Amino acid sequence: MTNHRDAALEYARQHKTEFLDSLKEFVAIPSISTDPDAKNEMIRAADWVAARLKALGVEKVVVMPTDGHPVVYGDWPCAPGRPTMLVYGHYDVQPVDPIELWQSGPFAPEVRGENLYARGTSDMKGQVMATLDAIEAVVKTGNLPINLKFMIEGEEEIGSPSLAKWIEQNKSLLAADFCLNPDSGMMGKEYPTITYGLRGLSTFELRVSGPSGDLHSGIYGGVVHNPAVALAELIAGMHDADGHVTIPGFYDDVPGLTEAEHVDFARLPTDEQYYLEKTGVPALWGESLYLPDERVGARPTLEVNGMISGFTGTGFKTVLPAKAMAKISCRLVPHQDPKKISAGFKQYLEENAPKTIRWELIDMKGAPASISDVNQPGVKALEKALEAVWGTRPLFKREGGSVPVVGQLQSLMGMESVLTGFGLPDDNLHAPNEKLHLPTWYKGIEALVHLVFNL
Amino acid sequence: MTNHRDAALEYARQHKTEFLDSLKEFVAIPSISTDPDAKNEMIRAADWVAARLKALGVEKVVVMPTDGHPVVYGDWPCAPGRPTMLVYGHYDVQPVDPIELWQSGPFAPEVRGENLYARGTSDMKGQVMATLDAIEAVVKTGNLPINLKFMIEGEEEIGSPSLAKWIEQNKSLLAADFCLNPDSGMMGKEYPTITYGLRGLSTFELRVSGPSGDLHSGIYGGVVHNPAVALAELIAGMHDADGHVTIPGFYDDVPGLTEAEHVDFARLPTDEQYYLEKTGVPALWGESLYLPDERVGARPTLEVNGMISGFTGTGFKTVLPAKAMAKISCRLVPHQDPKKISAGFKQYLEENAPKTIRWELIDMKGAPASISDVNQPGVKALEKALEAVWGTRPLFKREGGSVPVVGQLQSLMGMESVLTGFGLPDDNLHAPNEKLHLPTWYKGIEALVHLVFNL
Numbered sequence: 001m002t003n004h005r006d007a008a009l010e011y012a013r014q015h016k017t018e019f020l021d022s023l024k025e026f027v028a029i030p031s032i033s034t035d036p037d038a039k040n041e042m043i044r045a046a047d048w049v050a051a052r053l054k055a056l057g058v059e060k061v062v063v064m065p066t067d068g069h070p071v072v073y074g075d076w077p078c079a080p081g082r083p084t085m086l087v088y089g090h091y092d093v094q095p096v097d098p099i100e101l102w103q104s105g106p107f108a109p110e111v112r113g114e115n116l117y118a119r120g121t122s123d124m125k126g127q128v129m130a131t132l133d134a135i136e137a138v139v140k141t142g143n144l145p146i147n148l149k150f151m152i153e154g155e156e157e158i159g160s161p162s163l164a165k166w167i168e169q170n171k172s173l174l175a176a177d178f179c180l181n182p183d184s185g186m187m188g189k190e191y192p193t194i195t196y197g198l199r200g201l202s203t204f205e206l207r208v209s210g211p212s213g214d215l216h217s218g219i220y221g222g223v224v225h226n227p228a229v230a231l232a233e234l235i236a237g238m239h240d241a242d243g244h245v246t247i248p249g250f251y252d253d254v255p256g257l258t259e260a261e262h263v264d265f266a267r268l269p270t271d272e273q274y275y276l277e278k279t280g281v282p283a284l285w286g287e288s289l290y291l292p293d294e295r296v297g298a299r300p301t302l303e304v305n306g307m308i309s310g311f312t313g314t315g316f317k318t319v320l321p322a323k324a325m326a327k328i329s330c331r332l333v334p335h336q337d338p339k340k341i342s343a344g345f346k347q348y349l350e351e352n353a354p355k356t357i358r359w360e361l362i363d364m365k366g367a368p369a370s371i372s373d374v375n376q377p378g379v380k381a382l383e384k385a386l387e388a389v390w391g392t393r394p395l396f397k398r399e400g401g402s403v404p405v406v407g408q409l410q411s412l413m414g415m416e417s418v419l420t421g422f423g424l425p426d427d428n429l430h431a432p433n434e435k436l437h438l439p440t441w442y443k444g445i446e447a448l449v450h451l452v453f454n455l
Numbered sequence: 456m457t458n459h460r461d462a463a464l465e466y467a468r469q470h471k472t473e474f475l476d477s478l479k480e481f482v483a484i485p486s487i488s489t490d491p492d493a494k495n496e497m498i499r500a501a502d503w504v505a506a507r508l509k510a511l512g513v514e515k516v517v518v519m520p521t522d523g524h525p526v527v528y529g530d531w532p533c534a535p536g537r538p539t540m541l542v543y544g545h546y547d548v549q550p551v552d553p554i555e556l557w558q559s560g561p562f563a564p565e566v567r568g569e570n571l572y573a574r575g576t577s578d579m580k581g582q583v584m585a586t587l588d589a590i591e592a593v594v595k596t597g598n599l600p601i602n603l604k605f606m607i608e609g610e611e612e613i614g615s616p617s618l619a620k621w622i623e624q625n626k627s628l629l630a631a632d633f634c635l636n637p638d639s640g641m642m643g644k645e646y647p648t649i650t651y652g653l654r655g656l657s658t659f660e661l662r663v664s665g666p667s668g669d670l671h672s673g674i675y676g677g678v679v680h681n682p683a684v685a686l687a688e689l690i691a692g693m694h695d696a697d698g699h700v701t702i703p704g705f706y707d708d709v710p711g712l713t714e715a716e717h718v719d720f721a722r723l724p725t726d727e728q729y730y731l732e733k734t735g736v737p738a739l740w741g742e743s744l745y746l747p748d749e750r751v752g753a754r755p756t757l758e759v760n761g762m763i764s765g766f767t768g769t770g771f772k773t774v775l776p777a778k779a780m781a782k783i784s785c786r787l788v789p790h791q792d793p794k795k796i797s798a799g800f801k802q803y804l805e806e807n808a809p810k811t812i813r814w815e816l817i818d819m820k821g822a823p824a825s826i827s828d829v830n831q832p833g834v835k836a837l838e839k840a841l842e843a844v845w846g847t848r849p850l851f852k853r854e855g856g857s858v859p860v861v862g863q864l865q866s867l868m869g870m871e872s873v874l875t876g877f878g879l880p881d882d883n884l885h886a887p888n889e890k891l892h893l894p895t896w897y898k899g900i901e902a903l904v905h906l907v908f909n910l
Contacts, residue, residue, distance in 0.1 A: 011607030198672060201773065212735030217758045218654055218856030221786055222698075222750030223730050225740035228759035228781070229690060235632035236691035239684065243677075275678050285811040295677030303672045304683035305774050306765035311782060318656065318784050319760050326683070327766060329773050331676055356740040401673030 005096065005453045007141035009297070012134065012445050017134045019445065020116065020438070022052070024109040026091075026125045032157050033069055033092035037085045042069045042154050045091040049128070049152050050074075056136055058150065064170075067152030068162035073173060076148040080319040083377070083455050084147040086176035087411055088405055088417070089128035090156035090183065092428045093120035101432035114438055121436035122423035127182040128152060130422060130441060132166040134448030146455050149176050153405070158182070160404040167412050178378035180451070182444075184419040185397050188269055189440050192386035192447065194379060195419035197398030198406055200332035200369035202341045203305075205232070205362040206349070208324045214310070215320040224320055225356035228309035234359075236304055237352055238328075243286040243295075245302045245330075248351075249344040253335040257298055264396045268293045280427075297398035331400055339367025370406045370417070371398070377455065378418040385450035386420070389443050394420075422447075459910045462596035466544070467589065467900050474588045474894070474900065475571065477507070479564040481546075481580045482573040488524055488547035488613050497524045497609050500546040504583070504607050505529075511591055519625075522608030523617035529626060531603040538832070538910045539602035541631035543860055543872070544583035545611035545638065548575035551788065553745055556887035569893055576891035577878035582637040583607060585645045585877060585896060588901030592593040601910050604631050608860070611638070615859040622867050633833035634864055635906070637899075639874040640882070642850050644895045647841035648836060649904065650874035652752060653854030653861055655787035655824035657796045660817040661686070661804070663779045669765070669773040679775060680811035683764035688780040689814075692807055693757055693783075698741040698750075699764075700757045700785075703806075706803050708790040712753055719851045723748045733880070752853035756786045786855055789826040825872075826853070832910065833873040840905035844898050849875075877902075 012019075031045035032038045046063050049072045053061045060075040069092065077084075077398040096106040096119055104110040109118035120126070140145055148313055151174060167174060208231040211224055240246055257265070272284055275292050286295045295301070306330065310321030330341055342363050353359045372379060374396060386394040398421075409415040422444030428434045467474075486500035487493045501518050504527045508516045510693055513529040524547065532539075539856050551561040559565040564573035575581070593599055606629060608618055639650040663686040680686060695701055712720070727739055730747050741750045750756070760783065765776030785796055808814045809888055827834060829851060841849040854874075864870040877899030883889045 075666050137865065139585055180900045201673075202772070210734070210736045213533065215734060216856060217756075217760060217784060218656075218786055218854070219854055220730070220734055220751065221756040221758050222741050223739045223747045224734050224736050225698075225738075228757050228762045229694065232687040232690035232759070232762070235684060236686035243680075261667055275675070279665075279675055281679050281811060282813055283680075283810045284678045285809075286677050292678045300678055301672075301676040303676050303681050303773070304687070305672065305762065305772060306767040306776065307683045307687070307779065307902060308763050308767040310761035312761040312763040312780070317756070317760060317782075318658070320758055323762065324762065325767070327772075329672060354740075355738045356736060358737055400671070400676060401671060403576055 002110055005449070008137040008449045009446055011141050012449055014138040015137070016442055017395040019129065023116070023121070023129045026129060027120045031092050031154065032095050033155050034095060034174045042092065046070045046072050046154060049091050052132060053150060056132060057139055058148070063084050065164035071154070071166055072150065072152040074148070074150030075173065076144070078144050079147050082146050084149060084176040085455065086149045086151060086174060086179040086184070086415070087131055088154040088179050089126060089131065090154065091128065091152055091156050092154045093125070094123070094157050094389040098432060103433055116438055117433055117435045119434050121434055122427035123429045123434065124183050124421070126436040126441055127423065130444045131182055133375060133445045134452065137445070137449050138452050146452060149174065163405060164408045164412065169409055171413055174413065176415065178376065178392070179415055179417040180378070181403070181406060181417045181419045182421045183403060184399065184421045185425065186421065186440070187397065187424040187425065189424055189437060190390070190392070191269060192390045192392070192394040193420065194382060194386070194394050195396050195397050195399050196374050196379065197334060197371040198369060198402055199215055199400050200336065200338060200367050200407070201329060201402050202332060202338045202344060202366040203327070203329040203364035205364065206234070206326045206328055207360045207362070208234070208357050209322060210357045211320065211322050214322045215216050217318045217320040220320055225354060226320055227324040227357055228321055230354065230357045231309065232325055234349065235304060235326060236354060238348070242288055245300065246348070247302065247341070247344045247349045250300065253337065253340070254300060254333055255335055257294060258437045261298070265291055265293050265298070268395055268397065285425055296400045298333060300333050300336055303329055309447040332369045334369045334371040336369060338368060342366065367402060367404070367407050368411070370410050372416050372418060374442070376404055378416065381454035382418055382420060382451050384454050385447045388450050389447040434452045459597040460904070463592040463904045464901055466596050467592040467904055470592070474584065478571070478576070478581055481584060481894045482564050483562050483577045486547050486609065486611050487550050489550060497547065501525045501527050501609060504546050507587060508605060508717050510582045511587060512594055513603070521617040522527045526609070526621055527605065527607040529603070529605030530628065531599070533599050534602050537601050539604060539631040540604060540871070540910065541629060541634040542586055543634050543636040543638070544586065545579060545609065546583065546607055547609045547612050548580070549578070549612050553884070554886060558674060558888055570887055570890040571893055572890045574889050577882035577889055578884045579638045579876070581891040581896055582876050582878065585899045586635065586637055586903055587901045589907065590770045592904050593907050598811055601907060604629065606612055618860060618861045619867065622863055626868055629868065631870065633831065633835070634870055634872040636858070636861060636874045637856060637876045638878065639854065639876045640878040641876065641895070642852065642880065644879055644892060645845070645847070647845045647847070647849040648726055648851050648852050648875065649837060649841070650852050650854045651816045651829050651834065652789065652826040652859055653824060654791060654855050654895070655791065655862070656784060656857050657787060657793045658782070658784040658802060658819035660819065661689070661696050661781045661783055662815040662817070663689070663812050664777060665812045666775065666777050669777045670774045672775040675775055678810060680773055682779040682812055683776055685763065685809060685812045686781055687689040689804065689807060690759060690781060693803070697743055700755065701803070702757065702796070703802045704795060704800045705755065708792065708795070709788055712749060716753070720746050720748050720753070723850055723852060751855040753788060755788050755791055758784055760784055785791045787824045788826045791824060793823060821858060822862050823861070825865050827873065830837055831871055833871065834908035837875055837906050839909050843905045844902040
């Protein structure tokens with residue numbers, strides 16, 4: 001096996017140009033999932049992935065319909081008795097606006113310096129291709145030592161709305177030991193990273209109303225509780241002065257950080273200065289007892305995502321608005337139950353909303369947080385693989401965001417995901433001039449070669 | 456003179472049909488000042504008023520241009536040595552949307568029961584006509600015992616933007632002992648009302664920003680002070696639990712109510728139940744030490760007129776918004792200085808805005824409050840006139856709203872206005888099915904006949 005591993009690594013090093021050319025072909029397809037006019041491009045991208053899988057030698061490759069864009073499914077049971085790895089990916093990309101800020105066309109891939117520029121290079125066509133390229137390196141130099149399955153979807157950038165149903169209907173096709181999900185990123189080019197926790201989400205729309213219609217503020221101001229003011233008062237009460245959320249029971253199920261976890265967080269290179277620079281805020285905010293990374297990764301949060309009331313156009317209208325609305329979402333950590341959070345939110349309103357207004361809470365969808373067992377074989381194999389290439393133990397990170405498929409696989413199939421990826425923090429994800437750092441990407445391909453042999 | 460008064464009152468009673476027909480003609484003109492397509496109708500309405508003044512016998516009548524819609528000016532110096540009354544009115548009306556809620560066409564006047572329905576019947580073509588009809592009754596039955604001037608503008612419903620400049624340029628034409636402004640209303644059909652105070656206004660736009668762009672709430676939530684939350688916290692701090700405004704110095708120049716003023720407020724029929732019914736709120740709000748009418752009429756207030764941040768469309772976007780904005784206005788009572796209020800507002804922000812956000816305060820226009828001397832001859836004459844017709848002492852009211860022309864005449868010319876009118880609280884001002892209660896209107900004409908003789 002060692003010889004095969006070395007041969008595969010050598011193959012990967014020898015085929016950088018072919019790998020890059022292949023990626024350029026893939027990112028040239030404008031597969032913007034949210035664009036209703038891009039339907040044909042979506043099918044083109046799915047077919048392109050299917051053809052690539054077939055070229056690799058994958059036994060069964062099907063472009064399967066869903067309620068939305070299709071999923072490319074592949075099954076390659078070539079190593080009976082050995083572990084099965086499900087490779088997750090998505091072939092869709094974000095929109096390209098504002099187009100005028102791109103230095104080269106978003107779908108005209110261009111290498112400048114050490115980077116390849118185009119939409120999807122980092123998120124995540126480049127990551128999908130790194131995985132397929134690593135597999136190619138292994139199969140071109142010997143027999144694949146594990147079984148593989150593939151699930152490459154086309155709706156990640158719009159929240160994977162059709163995927164849960166499709167997974168539910170295709171559980172047996174998907175059965176595997178774990179899912180490799182390379183849709184996460186690195187903390188820096190010297191920091192290979194494994195993401196082991198993702199936060200969940202509870203979303204609400206809070207509507208406050210008072211008068212039956214907009215009122216003349218001069219005629220009724222003084223006797224009517226202004227719904228915008230009342231909403232502001234309710235929102236203001238949702239955090240204390242230290243940025244703690246005051247919703248009843250909000251922290252009940254939040255596990256304390258272990259010393260080991262705290263040590264891992266403290267190793268992360270993203271300090272206060274990092275967050276100041278990345279966000280542009282004049283000063284950081286939040287729970288002072290926790291490191292910035294802990295607040296983002298391991299602590300639940302509550303945010304107002306949107307808020308509207310009354311007259312917001314140019315000029316002035318001295319109206320006393322009839323209603324006010326806020327969209328509010330909570331990022332949840334593992335063990336927090338979205339249902340319990342909703343109940344606490346309702347309780348907060350019952351206890352704090354004044355009698356001078358009416359309120360309505362629309363409970364939107366929620367999803368629990370997910371956390372992977374860092375001791376599962378898949379994580380251990382990946383840890384060793386990343387260390388082999390970078391010469392440093394990878395960072396273990398909990399991410400603030402939610403990746404729908406991770407929660408779906410966990411709740412629907414009990415399947416753990418192992419999250420990594422070779423994108424960098426400055427890759428301009430979802431922004432103009434998205435790029436991929438090629439030296440890092442080539443290292444990633446080598447790490448994935450190692451992974452195949454480590455399982 | 457007593458004979459002349461009786462004759463004039465008798466003339467008014469005999470000409471109800473003619474008065475109504477004339478009003479119907481006037482309200483049939485769709486003079487919506489805010490509608491750019493209604494420019495010709497505006498000129499038609501101004502010409503109609505001018506023709507009516509000429510028919511009355513007014514010596515000098517001119518439709519005078521302004522930067523916006525014209526002012527109809529009239530001068531009738533027919534009683535040397537006697538007082539001069541300037542009659543204010545406006546010939547423009549509010550828009551008619553939502554048109555589908557009107558039972559009859561907004562510009563197709565229709566009598567149903569005791570009411571005349573059409574846009575402008577109550578606000579304020581009906582009030583203008585009541586004044587001209589009363590004058591007609593006087594001049595058709597003898598010599599006019601006072602001097603009259605007229606200023607009938609066409610931009611009241613859009614905030615009289617061109618009027619201040621026009622007044623400034625025509626001070627000598629407007630010189631008079633006082634201004635009769637019948638653009639105010641009654642508290643109920645049994646309650647003739649004189650409005651002697653109007654609140655002033657300070658308006659602000661408060662902009663809060665934090666991150667340089669919208670952020671992913673999962674990636675940065677927990678370390679960034681959400682601008683929508685920060686704005687909500689600032690707004691929430693602007694009132695205490697009793698509805699008191701906390702802006703530094705806000706109440707410094709607010710005069711306490713005299714016992715006599717309090718007695719007049721307590722006489723008003725608009726109690727808590729009235730405000731509950733008119734507004735539809737579940738409970739009243741505000742400074743508990745003051746009567747509802749005092750809160751609305753004699754106390755300064757602070758309202759959020761509009762508020763916006765982040766994503767407010769359908770569905771959800773878990774964005775951490777880069778900025779949030781609120782439009783805020785303060786209604787001021789006499790002696791409060793809009794400049795001092797602005798300074799206090801700025802001080803509040805300097806003291807309370809956290810270092811985690813940036814803020815900007817746009818100080819829009821302000822206007823001081825106005826209050827009339829209730830002992831001036833014009834008020835006394837009107838008080839006697841209303842009492843003669845209704846058999847009850849009129850109510851003295853301070854209104855929460857601001858009427859630009861009243862402040863303009865006071866600050867530019869030192870001229871006091873006497874505010875009254877014969878519209879009722881249920882006249883649907885600015886709403887579908889605006890109407891005028893005809894029996895009350897006829898009484899109003901008689902009261903104005905009395906006024907002419909009382910001066």
